[in-house]
Amino acid sequence: MFGYIVRRIAQGILVLFLISLATFALFHFGPENPAEAMCPAQRCTAARLDAITKNLGLDQPAVTQYSEYMKGIFAGRTIGKGQGAKACPAPCFGYSFKYSVPVYGYLKGKIPATLSIAAGAAVIFLILGVAIGVVAARNRGRPFDRFTVGSTLVVSAIPPYIVFLLSLLIVQQRWKLFPNPQYVSPFHSPWGWVKGMLLAWVVFGVYNATAYARYSRGSMIDSLGEDYVRTARAKGLSERTVSLKHALRSAIAPVLTIFGLDVGGLLAGSFFIEYIFSIQGIGLASLDSIRTGDFPIIQATVLLGTLFIVVINLLTDVAYSVVDPRVRLG
Amino acid sequence: MSDRLYSSASTSTTTTLPEETDEPFLVVDDLTVKFPTHDGLVNAVSDLSYSVRLGDTLGIVGESGSGKSVSSMAVLGLHDMRSTRMSGSIRVNGKEIVGTKNDDMRKIRGNEVSMIFQDPLSALHPFYRIGNQLIEAYRVHHRDASKKQARDRALEMLSRVGIPQPDRRIDDYPHQFSGGMRQRAMIAMSLINDPRLLIADEPTTALDVTVQAQILDLIQELQREFGSAVIMITHDLGVIAEIADETLVMYAGRCVEQGPTKEVLTHPVMPYTWGLLGSIADVTSDTSKPLIPIPGTPPSLLQPPSGCAFHPRCTYKDRVEGNRCTVELPELVPAPVGEHHIKRCHLKDPESIYQDEVKEEVLG
Numbered sequence: 194m195f196g197y198i199v200r201r202i203a204q205g206i207l208v209l210f211l212i213s214l215a216t217f218a219l220f221h222f223g224p225e226n227p228a229e230a231m232c233p234a235q236r237c238t239a240a241r242l243d244a245i246t247k248n249l250g251l252d253q254p255a256v257t258q259y260s261e262y263m264k265g266i267f268a269g270r271t272i273g274k275g276q277g278a279k280a281c282p283a284p285c286f287g288y289s290f291k292y293s294v295p296v297y298g299y300l301k302g303k304i305p306a307t308l309s310i311a312a313g314a315a316v317i318f319l320i321l322g323v324a325i326g327v328v329a330a331r332n333r334g335r336p337f338d339r340f341t342v343g344s345t346l347v348v349s350a351i352p353p354y355i356v357f358l359l360s361l362l363i364v365q366q367r368w369k370l371f372p373n374p375q376y377v378s379p380f381h382s383p384w385g386w387v388k389g390m391l392l393a394w395v396v397f398g399v400y401n402a403t404a405y406a407r408y409s410r411g412s413m414i415d416s417l418g419e420d421y422v423r424t425a426r427a428k429g430l431s432e433r434t435v436s437l438k439h440a441l442r443s444a445i446a447p448v449l450t451i452f453g454l455d456v457g458g459l460l461a462g463s464f465f466i467e468y469i470f471s472i473q474g475i476g477l478a479s480l481d482s483i484r485t486g487d488f489p490i491i492q493a494t495v496l497l498g499t500l501f502i503v504v505i506n507l508l509t510d511v512a513y514s515v516v517d518p519r520v521r522l523g
Numbered sequence: 524m525s526d527r528l529y530s531s532a533s534t535s536t537t538t539t540l541p542e543e544t545d546e547p548f549l550v551v552d553d554l555t556v557k558f559p560t561h562d563g564l565v566n567a568v569s570d571l572s573y574s575v576r577l578g579d580t581l582g583i584v585g586e587s588g589s590g591k592s593v594s595s596m597a598v599l600g601l602h603d604m605r606s607t608r609m610s611g612s613i614r615v616n617g618k619e620i621v622g623t624k625n626d627d628m629r630k631i632r633g634n635e636v637s638m639i640f641q642d643p644l645s646a647l648h649p650f651y652r653i654g655n656q657l658i659e660a661y662r663v664h665h666r667d668a669s670k671k672q673a674r675d676r677a678l679e680m681l682s683r684v685g686i687p688q689p690d691r692r693i694d695d696y697p698h699q700f701s702g703g704m705r706q707r708a709m710i711a712m713s714l715i716n717d718p719r720l721l722i723a724d725e726p727t728t729a730l731d732v733t734v735q736a737q738i739l740d741l742i743q744e745l746q747r748e749f750g751s752a753v754i755m756i757t758h759d760l761g762v763i764a765e766i767a768d769e770t771l772v773m774y775a776g777r778c779v780e781q782g783p784t785k786e787v788l789t790h791p792v793m794p795y796t797w798g799l800l801g802s803i804a805d806v807t808s809d810t811s812k813p814l815i816p817i818p819g820t821p822p823s824l825l826q827p828p829s830g831c832a833f834h835p836r837c838t839y840k841d842r843v844e845g846n847r848c849t850v851e852l853p854e855l856v857p858a859p860v861g862e863h864h865i866k867r868c869h870l871k872d873p874e875s876i877y878q879d880e881v882k883e884e885v886l887g
Contacts, residue, residue, distance in 0.1 A: 420645035425601055427631035428660045428712070429639075432625065442650050518696045519649055 194514075197522040200506070204501035212491065213500045217262070220488050221255045227290050230486040248273050248292065248381040262287065262492075286496075288488030291482075296489045300497065301480060307474035309386065310393050310466055311459035317398025319452055322405020323445065329406065329487075330434055332414035340409070345403035353400060357469045360396045371395070393419035393466050401455070407447050416444040446516050453509025460505065461498030546617060547574040548752045549598065549636075549720055554611035556593050556602065557778075564608075565824045569776045575769075577719060580746065580753040582767030582784060584760060584799060585822045590776035591756045595722045597621075600748075600756075601626035607817055612639065615720065634664040637713035639742075641725040645706035647697040653708050654693035657681070661715045680711035684741060703734035707741070714745060722754045723747070740767055760803050764788055769863075772796050775822050775832035777857040778855060782864030792858040792866045793875040794839045800886040811831075814885065831869065839876065843869040 227238075228246040246252050250261065250272065264270055265285035272279045272288055279288060286296035325345075329338040348356070365371045370393040377385035417424060425439040426432075441512045462476025471477075475494055481518040482490035543839035556568040556742055566843045569591040577701055583591045589675060596602060609730055613620040615636055620628070654839035657677035662668055668676070674693070681689035683708040706726060713721060721740060727735035743766060745775050755766050763770050763784060770787040772780040772795065780793040791797055819836035824827050830849045834840050840848040846867050858864040860874050870876065 420640060420642065421648040423601060424640060425648070426601055426644045427632055427638045429634055429663050430659070431629065431630045439648055443648075517650055519698050 194522055198511070201507045201510070203297065205500075205507065208503055209496060209499055213263075213291065213496055214259070215491050217255075220491065221258070223519035224445050225486045227486050227488055229252065231290055233446050237252045245329065260290065267411045269408060286442055286493040287488055289472050289482075289490050291485050291490075292486045296493045298494055299490070300475065303475050303478050304497075307460065307462055307467070307476060308471050309376065309379070309390050310463045310472065310474060311456060313390055313394035314397035314401065314463070314466075315452070315456050315459065320399060322402035323409045325402065325406035326409025326411075326448075327413050327436065327441060327444075330417060333414060338410075341406060343408050348400065348403045348406075354469060357465050359398055359467055360392070364396075365392055374472060376472050376474070393463075393472065394468055395465050405452075407496045408451055409444060412437055412444040413440060414445050416440045419443065421504075431499075442516070446513060449512060449516065450509060453505050453512070454502075457502035457505035460501035462494070533677045546614070547576040548616055549754075550574045550614040551594070551598070552610070552612040552614070554594060554597060554613060555609070556590070557608040557699045559606060559608070560825075563825045564777055566827055567824055568597070571776075571778055573771055573775075573778070573781065575720065575752040575754060577752050578746070578750050579769065580743075580755055580756065581757045582763035583768045583773060584757060584770060585765055585773035586758055588821050589773040590823065590824075591758075591773055592724050593776075594773075595638070595724060595754055595756055597630050597801075598720075598722060599638055601627070612747065616715075622865075630664075633660055633713070633718070634716045635718055636720040636722065637716065637718040638708055639706075639713050641722040641723065642729045643709040644697065644702070646709060647705060647712075649697055652696055653700065654678075655680075656695075657708070657712050660712050667695055676715060677711070680715050680846050681708065681840070684708070684711040684714075685737075686711070697713065702730050703737065706730060706734070706738055710738070710741060710745070714749070716749060717749060720754070721753045722756070724735045724756045725758070726755075727757075735762075742766070758841070760798075760799050772799070775777055775827050776824060777867060778865075779833065779867045780858070781855075782858065782861055785865045786858075786861035790858075790860045790864070790874060792860070792864070792870070792875060793833075794837050794867045794870070794873075795833050797877060797881045797885060798836075831867070839870060842876070843871075 204430065228249060231245055231249075241490055251472060253261070261270060265272075265281060265283065267283055269283035269285050270281055272281050281288065281295055284297055286300075287298055288294065289299055292297065311336045313371075325341055345397070361374070363375070374389040374392045375389040377389045379386035397504045413436075417436070421443075422435060422440050425435045430439070440496055460475075462474060462479055464476040464480060466472065467474040467476040468480060469500050475497065478490060479494035479498075481487070483493065510522065515523050530865075551571060551573050554568055554571045558565040558567055571590070571594055573581060573583075579660075583595070585591050586610055592601075595691070598615065600618065600623060602609065602631055604625070607703075609621055611621060615631060618631070620631070647653070651659075654674065654677050655711065657680060658673040659671070661673045661676050678689050679809060681693060686704060686707055693702070697708070700708060706729075710726075721742070726742070727738050730738060739762060742753065742755075747750075753760065753766075757763060767784045770780075770782065770784045771778055772787070772793065774795050780787060780791065780796050788800070791800060795817070798815075801815035803814075804815065816835055818838070822832055822835065828835050830847070830850075830851050831840075831853050832839070834848040837848065851869070853863050853867045853869050855867045858866045859872070859876075866873070
């Protein structure tokens, strides 16, 4: 187990390294010139463009730029030369082209918002989805099941941004059922945090729960048909124990796998939610950085997303081996 | 249905001990089980009657889909009653099962009546330790037993069924056991509450021959010790010969021949039983002699054949005058030979056909 985890961490580091290389190459050899993006079209002179290029270090060979970048992450570095030189202590992910602030500090302030959205929504869609799925599976073919399957299909068929937009417009703006979405630090004001996140959690949680209801319904139906569930019944256990202890235990394993993938993705940024609800998180920052060609932020958000996915995948595999004793890590 | 429930309630109060009554421990009377499916109504079991006394073993034989398992699952009330149509009567220790509520059935399941399933790898929960599965089985019927008591009982049962070093193996998961050990654990689990009736549903099918013999011996030994009634469901007449006092041959959901095992095996009167006898593989017999399969395939229970369900596969139907076999369902009548031996077949003189034509071929 320990050896396995060490090996997986080493693999994760390799993945991060390759991803950083790929993002770097994509940007460096792509058509975008960040210096041009920072040089307003009307007042841009050749000299000024040159100065910007030099200042960003974009005149250096790609290999030098990359090794500078990597060095910055672990040891910190100085960006630019002479008068405009800026100190960037480790972990240095560079300075934002657009905001001229260290990327690390800029993104660090946005992680809690994304984390809050992801955690709250994940709790809701996992619990709600599995609960609906279990009840539907136990009542397979009856009205509740038919209604649930039908309605979850309808909801899932609507694109998420439409659902989020409509919920913001109608539920929040018109009916005023929810407080205005915003991020408030829970350490600063726990109640403010809940109030600000509530709409995002509920809308996102319920929307995603429809998919989880279907996964867990299917998984639960399979597991209710297993021989060992019949054995549990033959032992004289109550129907409740049979479903919740025996059938659900094995039905939850495949759901857990999808859950891990989803949460990893969510931590990289809940793009639609952050954009539509104007919550300053990682997702919004990365959308913004792509639009403005702010390479240091793109690079950092990609790395951050990769890190989250690598870590969550490892956690999922460990959790899987806890749920299913037949799974041996190694 | 309601007055049946009522009358069974009154009988069960008067017969607290099964020994005091003449009625066998298990009485199945005119049992019919149907499952509605998308394709139509499946007639899984039709008009089945049998009984088993404490200490006796009934063998039920038949091909896959003949209704063996369906009928015995009905004894435990394991069918989903929202979708199963069941009629007739099943009395366990005088108590009526058909129509009983699930909550009342639970007191019988795993306690008075328990079941050993076919494939112990899939019948044991892969995520729970063997010991915990046994403990759970014990505690559900012994609510006041402590964890320690239940664990001691589980250990006792595991050692009783011949698991080596039970104190070390009790915390293993099923996948850490061999096939034979898993079946032993399954038997330990089904016997943990001293059931009076044990239903073994093809308990040896998933095991190799040596282990098969050990498991059968074990079941017989435990039966002698506890004096329980046993129903052995199998498609293997070899198993029947070894273990059953009485044998019931099922085909397409119906009993087609029933009698004392010795009678059925030495004087079989139904062509289907002849077919089963011909298809036994025996290690002691001449291996160059081919097995004789029964031609054709088991019938669909959605639309059972008219008349005798076996007629499309029966090579003796010409011996019956007219086309009775194809149009008229034979009644269950006493066989011309033997006592308590009944058959569902139109053949007039099956005994002489068997002795003169079939026996040679079947027994080689």
